[in-house]
Structure formats: structure tokens, C-alpha cells
Amino acid sequence: MVKLYALSVFRRAPEGGTVLLKGSYDLQSFGFFQRGSVQEFMTFTSQMLVERTQPGGRQSVKEQEYMCHVFVRADGLAAVLVSDAEYPHRVSHTLLTKAIEDCAAANDWKTANTETLRNYKALDVMLARYQNPKEADALTKIQAELDETKIIMHNTIEAVLERGEKLDDLVAKSEGLSSQSKMFYKTARKTNSCCNF
Structure with a gap:
């Protein structure tokens, strides 16, 4: 302290x-x-x-x-x-x-x-x-708030990425989706892959 x-x-x-x-x-x-x-x-x-x-x-x-x-x-x-x-x-x-x-x-x-x-x-x-x-000190206070926000954002991004992987598993195992729907999902996933961290 x-x-x-x-x-x-x-x-x-x-x-x-x-x-x-x-x-x-x-x-x-x-x-x-x-x-x-x-x-x-x-x-x-x-x-x-x-x-x-x-x-x-x-x-x-x-x-x-x-x-x-x-x-x-x-x-x-x-x-x-x-x-x-x-x-x-x-x-x-x-x-x-x-x-x-x-x-x-x-x-x-x-x-x-x-x-x-x-x-x-x-x-x-x-x-x-x-x-x-x-x-x-205002600058120290702002820095502490930014650090806290950064941690929250990092945790949020990790959670979103984990959910995306789980969704991939569900789509692959799903028998209820047609092969055309699965192909659409894979294409959309590849197209949006540039936004992943």
C-alpha cells in the first residue's frame, strides 16, 4: 500500500x-x-x-x-x-x-x-x-480507470471468442441444418475472420 x-x-x-x-x-x-x-x-x-x-x-x-x-x-x-x-x-x-x-x-x-x-x-x-x-491526482485516477476498462474489455473479448468456438462446434454437430446452411455459416465465418483477435 x-x-x-x-x-x-x-x-x-x-x-x-x-x-x-x-x-x-x-x-x-x-x-x-x-x-x-x-x-x-x-x-x-x-x-x-x-x-x-x-x-x-x-x-x-x-x-x-x-x-x-x-x-x-x-x-x-x-x-x-x-x-x-x-x-x-x-x-x-x-x-x-x-x-x-x-x-x-x-x-x-x-x-x-x-x-x-x-x-x-x-x-x-x-x-x-x-x-x-x-x-x-486526476491523471493517476484516469489511468486507473483506463486500466480497469482495459481489463473488462479484454475479458469480454475472450468470452465472445469462446462463445464463437462453441457455436462452431454446435453447427458442425447439428443435424437440423442443411449442408447449404452449414456452408453459408463457414463462408460467413471466414469472411469475418479479419475481425478476430
């Missing part, structure tokens, strides 16, 4: 170093006494990734069963998403872009810090909303 664990926004200083502006965490899958250490480790890893990513760059780094996705804008505003390895990369980077744009629009991020952004709850809402990528 896909899972998001953390979404954080950082300010990268031109002279070096990063400042955590706001972080949102969903650590319910970890033990109660582990959550503090896990959050601290995710924050440290996220900060390190921001420092090692070029301005204007994106990257995804895998560590065991976790993925860390990072996006650093050219002006120094950055976001990091920690997810499981199964979470779609495209949706992850869409969420990072949305988080950065929302944070920049809602706050003066160049002078902000964790204290001034204490009441900024948009990251919590985004982290909760994007837990299910099929519901949060």
Missing part, C-alpha cells in the same frame, strides 16, 4: 545551510516511542538532500523501502517528500511543486521560520489528501 510519511518545506540560504520552515508528518505506522526519532531522522535526511541538490533541480533518492523526493527552486525555496517506494514519482513531484507554490504564495518565506509558520496548515492538508494518489 502506498504511503506518505513527511512533507517539509525548507529555505536554502545563499551562503550555505538550510532552515526548516514547516514540516508535516504522518507517523502512525511507527511505534509510539519511535515516532520522535523517526521524525528527527526524516528531517535530518531532508535537510541534507536539500543541501546536496542544485538550485532548480529535482531528484529522488531511494533508501531501503523509502523514497525521498526533493525539489529546490532556483530562488532557494525547497520541498522534500518522504514516501514508500511504491508511491508514484510523478505524483510526488507534482505535490512538491504544489507545496512550494502554496507556501510561497501564503507567506513571506524569505524571512519566515518555524515560529512564524506555526499556524500554516496547508502542508498537513496536502499530506492527508495525497495519501491516495488515485484520488488526489
Whole structure:
């Protein structure tokens, strides 16, 4: 099952170093006494990734069963998403872009810090909303629906082909049809064979 664990926004200083502006965490899958250490480790890893990513760059780094996705804008505003390895990369980077744009629009991020952004709850809402990528991302939802339709169509075509073979057997065994009717059926079957899969 896909899972998001953390979404954080950082300010990268031109002279070096990063400042955590706001972080949102969903650590319910970890033990109660582990959550503090896990959050601290995710924050440290996220900060390190921001420092090692070029301005204007994106990257995804895998560590065991976790993925860390990072996006650093050219002006120094950055976001990091920690997810499981199964979470779609495209949706992850869409969420990072949305988080950065929302944070920049809602706050003066160049002078902000964790204290001034204490009441900024948009990251919590985004982290909760994007837990299910099929519901949060329209393109992923459409792809899932197309995959489902494709499976249904494939099963339907297989059933029709099986029925066609059974009809062939019945026509061959039928004594009630004249030889002329059987010949007509075989000719029609050959003529329509171009449409079979």
C-alpha cells in the first residue's frame, strides 16, 4: 500500500545551510516511542538532500523501502517528500511543486521560520489528501480507470471468442441444418475472420 510519511518545506540560504520552515508528518505506522526519532531522522535526511541538490533541480533518492523526493527552486525555496517506494514519482513531484507554490504564495518565506509558520496548515492538508494518489491526482485516477476498462474489455473479448468456438462446434454437430446452411455459416465465418483477435 502506498504511503506518505513527511512533507517539509525548507529555505536554502545563499551562503550555505538550510532552515526548516514547516514540516508535516504522518507517523502512525511507527511505534509510539519511535515516532520522535523517526521524525528527527526524516528531517535530518531532508535537510541534507536539500543541501546536496542544485538550485532548480529535482531528484529522488531511494533508501531501503523509502523514497525521498526533493525539489529546490532556483530562488532557494525547497520541498522534500518522504514516501514508500511504491508511491508514484510523478505524483510526488507534482505535490512538491504544489507545496512550494502554496507556501510561497501564503507567506513571506524569505524571512519566515518555524515560529512564524506555526499556524500554516496547508502542508498537513496536502499530506492527508495525497495519501491516495488515485484520488488526489486526476491523471493517476484516469489511468486507473483506463486500466480497469482495459481489463473488462479484454475479458469480454475472450468470452465472445469462446462463445464463437462453441457455436462452431454446435453447427458442425447439428443435424437440423442443411449442408447449404452449414456452408453459408463457414463462408460467413471466414469472411469475418479479419475481425478476430
